Amino acid sequence: MARFVELLTEPFNPGQFVGPFTNAHPGLGGVCTFVGEVRCDAGVEALELIHYERMTLKGMQELADTAIARFDLMGLLVVHRTGVMRVGEPIVLVSAAAKHRREAIEAVDFAMDHLKSDSWFWKREKRADGWHWIEPRERDHSDLARWA
Amino acid sequence: MARFVELLTEPFNPGQFVGPFTNAHPGLGGVCTFVGEVRCDAGVEALELIHYERMTLKGMQELADTAIARFDLMGLLVVHRTGVMRVGEPIVLVSAAAKHRREAIEAVDFAMDHLKSDSWFWKREKRADGWHWIEPRERDHSDLARWA
Amino acid sequence: MPITVVFLGKLADLAGTPEKEVEAPLDWEGLLDELQGPLGDAAMADRTRVAVNGELLADKTALSAQDGDEVALLPPVSGG
Amino acid sequence: MPITVVFLGKLADLAGTPEKEVEAPLDWEGLLDELQGPLGDAAMADRTRVAVNGELLADKTALSAQDGDEVALLPPVSGG
Numbered sequence: 001m002a003r004f005v006e007l008l009t010e011p012f013n014p015g016q017f018v019g020p021f022t023n024a025h026p027g028l029g030g031v032c033t034f035v036g037e038v039r040c041d042a043g044v045e046a047l048e049l050i051h052y053e054r055m056t057l058k059g060m061q062e063l064a065d066t067a068i069a070r071f072d073l074m075g076l077l078v079v080h081r082t083g084v085m086r087v088g089e090p091i092v093l094v095s096a097a098a099k100h101r102r103e104a105i106e107a108v109d110f111a112m113d114h115l116k117s118d119s120w121f122w123k124r125e126k127r128a129d130g131w132h133w134i135e136p137r138e139r140d141h142s143d144l145a146r147w148a
Numbered sequence: 149m150a151r152f153v154e155l156l157t158e159p160f161n162p163g164q165f166v167g168p169f170t171n172a173h174p175g176l177g178g179v180c181t182f183v184g185e186v187r188c189d190a191g192v193e194a195l196e197l198i199h200y201e202r203m204t205l206k207g208m209q210e211l212a213d214t215a216i217a218r219f220d221l222m223g224l225l226v227v228h229r230t231g232v233m234r235v236g237e238p239i240v241l242v243s244a245a246a247k248h249r250r251e252a253i254e255a256v257d258f259a260m261d262h263l264k265s266d267s268w269f270w271k272r273e274k275r276a277d278g279w280h281w282i283e284p285r286e287r288d289h290s291d292l293a294r295w296a
Numbered sequence: 297m298p299i300t301v302v303f304l305g306k307l308a309d310l311a312g313t314p315e316k317e318v319e320a321p322l323d324w325e326g327l328l329d330e331l332q333g334p335l336g337d338a339a340m341a342d343r344t345r346v347a348v349n350g351e352l353l354a355d356k357t358a359l360s361a362q363d364g365d366e367v368a369l370l371p372p373v374s375g376g
Numbered sequence: 377m378p379i380t381v382v383f384l385g386k387l388a389d390l391a392g393t394p395e396k397e398v399e400a401p402l403d404w405e406g407l408l409d410e411l412q413g414p415l416g417d418a419a420m421a422d423r424t425r426v427a428v429n430g431e432l433l434a435d436k437t438a439l440s441a442q443d444g445d446e447v448a449l450l451p452p453v454s455g456g
Binding site: 104 | 176183291
């Protein structure tokens with residue numbers, strides 16, 4: 001079992017993480033990977049993610065441990081950006097390696113739901129008239145409730 | 149919308165497909181990718197996938213169209229190997245690009261369930277005593293029934 | 297032109313060949329006459345499908361193949 | 377050593393600073409005394425959590441921070 005959890009302040013290339021992660025698990029059945037990027041929304045010039053150093057990384061590590069225990073994983077990779085990002089830059093990468101595909105896919109789904117709405121990140125968007133904080137969404141709560 | 153569906157007879161590197169596929173969809177919100185490899189099962193020396201040229205590719209294309217229509221995708225990539233494969237070689241790659249993560253993840257889950265049990269592939273495993281055909285599994289039917 | 301009968305998956309093992317040619321025309325009874333022993337049993341199994349020129353038949357017993365057609369016998373696909 | 381109060385997300389905007397130092401000891405009433413107007417309202421909101429040295433308080437009104445502690449005010453995290 002390998003758990004890789006990283007918070008990055010600079011742009012990253014998902015392939016540089018997924019390749020070595022996959023190769024580190026010979027004999028696996030499947031790897032599911034999700035990469036979230038800064039979406040091209042009308043009027044959004046940039047996105048900033050604020051984190052709280054001493055809680056954010058620890059929370060991600062605990063989430064990874066929970067996912068590993070819940071799904072039968074061979075390995076889990078979680079990489080998250082912080083700071084200011086432009087449209088098209090990767091924000092988050094989750095990759096799960098497992099013997100069977102359903103476990104890998106479900107672990108990624110689980111980890112993404114929790115990273116998005118149950119991790120210590122605060123986001124704001126830059127528009128023509130300045131920065132705007134992004135509030136929690138109702139959809140996030142219903143997504144999370146699926147795993148209760 | 150871009151739909152890429154390929155049947156390959158030689159080993160492939162998933163990154164060579166996923167990179168260009170992701171880059172072909174600027175402005176996306178997320179990309180979910182699943183790569184299935186020949187699993188390391190005790191006693192299995194090789195796996196062979198047999199397909200029926202005139203029906204297998206057409207079936208994959210129809211599956212891709214169904215997934216694109218059902219989930220709100222920006223693009224879908226489906227690559228499948230045929231022929232004899234060794235442990236660790238990629239068998240299948242599905243990558244879905246969407247504005248929102250849940251659609252991308254669910255489209256991959258949907259496509260994999262259908263590729264695995266509702267596509268024209270026949271598999272056999274080589275063991276010390278020769279080749280053995282792989283029969284349908286009960287789990288495959290319950291996986292498929294989720295989408296009915 | 298004869299009709300080509302294609303055997304997929306383990307049916308090719310049972311037939312001892314991936315395909316064979318038979319005289320046209322060919323209906324379901326005629327096809328079964330061409331298939332001996334376990335191969336005939338496998339062809340009759342509910343989950344074995346028949347396609348003509350790549351199109352699945354809803355009812356394989358309605359087979360009606362002509363000169364140059366390709367008839368495929370498709371056993372259940374393998375699991376994941 | 378003073379106590380450091382850290383403001384996360386939009387609370388840093390309301391505070392006009394990402395953190396400030398206050399005299400120890402500090403309880404919930406003492407913290408609210410330090411927070412003016414909308415910032416105090418935001419601190420009292422149900423969904424705003426408080427952590428001391430990185431550990432969430434189950435009940436923020438039980439705050440009891442000592443010399444050198446770091447008290448964080450955490451508004452609801454942003455959606456996906």
